[in-house]
Amino acid sequence: MVLETPLLRVSRPVAACSRCRSAKIKCDGKLPACTACERSGKQAECSSTSDQFARGKERSYVATLETRIEKLERRLQEAQHRKASLVPVNEHDGAVQKHVPSQGLTRTSKRLEAQEIDDLVSDFGYLTVNATARDFYGFTSSMSYARMVLSACTKDSLPTGFVTPLPPRNEAIITIRHYFENFFVMYPFFEESSFYASLDAVYNSESSRVSTASPFDHFSVRLVLAIAHSGRMEQRGDGNYMAAIGHVSAALVHAEHVLRPGSIASVQAMLLLHEYSMIDPHHFDSWGLIGAASRAMVDLGLHQDPPRSASISRAKLELRRRVFWCVYGFDRSTSLIQSRAFSFSDDSASVALPFSTAQTLVSPEAKDSNHILFKSFGSAIDLFNLRRIQSDWYTELFQSGRIPLSDPYPIIWRSCEAMRNWFAGLSPSMSAEVRTFFELNLLYSYIYILAASPRMPFVAPFAQSLIFEYCIQYAEKMTSHANERVKTAPLSFYDAMRVYMTGRQFIEVLQGNEDRLLSGIIPDPPFVPVDSAPPPPAPQTPKDFQKNLARSITCIKRLTDCLGLFGLRWGYMSWRDRFQRDSENLLSSLN
Structure with a gap:
């Protein structure tokens, strides 16, 4: 058919074939033979099948490209020969000035080559992330990175049009201090000074006509106000719950400009949403948010410390490390609670811990200070x-296959x-409440x-x-911790999930034993090789x-009371x- 054998023409023939040139007639340049040669039955003599034209002047588009490739290959070979024939500067006998050692040249070239590779990989990663951004589809499209994240991570919709007005500045400072003293000390993924600068900009914009707040x-x-109220x-x-909902609604108005790929601020924004979702599990999915934050963090390269040769300020390096370790902590905690896979492995990350020794220690003068800038970051490091x-044992026992270990x-x-x-x-200077928080994590x-x-x-x-003894200790400490009127360590919906899991393990281990x-x-503990770590000390169980x-019986009742308290607080009485x-039959047999 005609469509299966399209005519091969060139837009501008370089020269007519030999027969058309000698006859001084127009040559249409059709391939493999022109029309005049076809009509006269001289297709085989048409110059299109000969090599009469100079290289680079062919009428075949493919042949032209092949010739161009050959020229580029010859130029590349010539450049390589010239490079190999160069005499190193330090081997020149007539050199007068000082020369850089060849090792330094090699090191410099390797560093430049590594930097070029990193830039190329970064460009590819940015293009991959930016494929879902507004710039990819255009500003007129309804699709954006922020809408994609929020649509995937939203459970129940927030009330439409319900916004909490900003409180007076002095009241806001008190509420914000609650956040810094209970949440920020554990997950400090932004700088205190930058946050207070944001606070000043927001309140200055409220009192003036010119908005300076981003x-x-x-x-x-x-x-931050929403998390503190929650x-x-x-x-x-209750009132705190409704205030938190209103603040979140006001924050999401700016989501399109904040949740954008390619910036650390976007990762920080998703961490704030994740932190809120741990306290309000009805509106946002914590697993989806930390997954999105983890992927954005990896795309930015925050899971690897920059090389020592890279010129980066100490403040920027510190912020990178803060953000990475907070993402790491949230991701590991969420995965353990929900029995899911990690968003990224330990082997893929290499980031030093943030904060200097001075920042992890608190002086006696600053210990009782209400100013958050003097607080210690030792709890976050712990x-x-x-x-x-x-992460180490969860990967080994739960994420490395399902084949039972011969000796676990x-x-x-x-x-x-x-x-x-x-x-x-x-x-030893850690507060009793924070120590209890850590002890509960240890027992769990x-x-x-x-x-x-x-x-x-x-x-x-x-x-x-x-397990029997640890469950009893956990129930006792969690009951005391949950009933404290003044919350000095963060409690979240994750604690309700931990309590339920602990109760299930207590029932399973007690039934039949x-x-x-x-x-x-x-x-006696199970036998292990001599060079292995010793088993935990035997619990002091009454005989x-x-x-x-x-x-x-008391343990089961305490766990039930904790679940009732948390159910009232977060709306999950189920x-x-x-x-x-689950415990009804066991309680009947115990009674």
């Missing part, structure tokens, strides 16, 4: 170190020892790692005794059956009702 200033101030609420629907230990307890005892040493190394980690898992389907009797566990007899029976149904 969208990120409004977004960060509103989200942290002080007693039950869902939390990051715990998340790193948790050397790994478990090593991880338990690392967490014991971590807790023993906490600062013990229960998590000792419980049955795909790689350890059978729990040894000694490990069952440890009541007589042995309630007797108080501790079995009284009735006393252990009463302790078990967790308490489900646990009551």
Whole structure:
């Protein structure tokens, strides 16, 4: 068919074929033979099949490209030969001035080459992220990076048109101080000075006609106020809850200008939303938000410290490290709670811990100061170190396949020892409330790692005794911590999930092992090689059956009360009702 054999023409023939030139007639340049040669039956003699024209003057487009490639290859070979024939400067006998050593030249060339590769990879990563940005589709499109993130991470819609007005500045300072003293000390992913500059810009814009506050200033101030109000609420629907909802609605007005790829501020904004979602689980999905923040962080290269040769200010390097470790801590905590895979592996990251020694220690004069700039970041470093230990054993036992280990307890005892040493190394000047917060995380980690898992389907009797005691200790400390009127360490919906998981493990370990566990007899730990870490110390369990029976009943009631308290606060009473149904048969047998 005609369509299957299209005519091959050139837009401007370089020269006519030999027959047309000698006959002085017009040559249309059709390939493989012109029309005049076809009509006369001289297709084979048409100069298009000969090599009469000079190289580079062919009428074939493909042949022209091939010739161009050959020329470029020859030029490349000539350049390589010239480079190889150059005499190094330090080998020139007649040199008079000082010369740079060849090792320095090699090091410089390697650094320049590595920098070019990094720039190229960064450009590719930015193009990949920017494919979902407004610039890709144009400003008239309804699709944007912010809308994509929010649509994927929103559960229940916020009330339409409900916005909380900014409180007076003195009231805002009190509310913001609650955030810094309870949340920021654990996850300091922005600088205090920059936040207070944003606060000044927002309130100056309210009192003057000229707005000096950026969208990120409004977004960060509103989200911090929302998190602080949510942290002080007693039950869902109270005044603090409604104030938080209004501040979040006001913050999301600026989402289009804040949630944009290619900036650290966008990662910080998603971390603020994630932090809020941990306290208000109804409106945002914490897993989706930390996943988006992790991917944006990796695309920016924050998961790797820049090379020492890179010129970067100390403040910028410190901010990069802050953001990375806060993303790391949130991601590890969320993955453990929801039994999901990490957003990125430990092997892919190489970032030093933030803060200098002076910032992790607090002086006696600053200890009682209300100014947040004098607060210590030691608690944040301690939390990051715990998340790193948790990440190690979670990867080994839960993310490295489902084939059972032949001997899992050397790994478990090593991880338990690392967490014991971590807790023993906490600062003695740490407040009792923060220490309780860390101890609850430690007990929960013990229960998590000792419980049955795909790689350890059978729990040894000694490990069952440890779970039994750790659950009782966890229930006692969590009940006291949750009922404190003055919250001095962050409580979130994750704590409700931890309580439910602890209760489930307590029921599972007690069912079928009541007589042995309630007797108080501790079995011998499983055998491990001599060079392995020692097992955790045997718990001090009373050898009284009735006393252990009463302790078990009290533990179940405390866990039920905690779930009821958290259910009232976050609106998830179904967790308490489900646990009551799960423990009903066990309580009947214990009573």
